[in-house]
Amino acid sequence: MTETAAAMLRGAKALASPVRLAILGYLKDPEAHFPPQVDGHLLKDGVCADFIRDKLGIAAATASQHLKVLCDAGFLIPTRKKQWTFYRRDERAIRDLGRTIRSEA
Numbered sequence: 001m002t003e004t005a006a007a008m009l010r011g012a013k014a015l016a017s018p019v020r021l022a023i024l025g026y027l028k029d030p031e032a033h034f035p036p037q038v039d040g041h042l043l044k045d046g047v048c049a050d051f052i053r054d055k056l057g058i059a060a061a062t063a064s065q066h067l068k069v070l071c072d073a074g075f076l077i078p079t080r081k082k083q084w085t086f087y088r089r090d091e092r093a094i095r096d097l098g099r100t101i102r103s104e105a
Helices: 001-016 016-027 048-056 060-072 091-104
Strands: 076-081 084-088
Touching: 001 016, 001 060, 001 091, 016 048, 016 060, 016 076, 048 060, 048 084, 060 076, 060 084
Parallel strands: none
Antiparallel strands: 076 084
16 A cells, blocks of 8 residues: 555544544634633644543543544644643645545545
8 A cells, every 4th residue: 555545544534533523623713612721822732632522522532532543644733731732733734635635536
């Protein structure tokens, strides 16, 4: 399997879940969907995993798995601050997948 095909497969897997699509949607405009944070800036650092979990109403382990899949696909950038992990979208990676799909189709 080529690297391009592998990246497309990871991207498709990441986008195949309504929960992961919701995460990407919320993180597109974090200030509209999450309250201000004490230890991280919503736009610069991303959104705390706990806020994402609370927004979705799911268990911490379930949220972690969804966030891991999105990170593995390259759609999220994790940032550690103190004991927290913050997530923000990688807009370039999301655009690149769209371009790749269009060029391969």
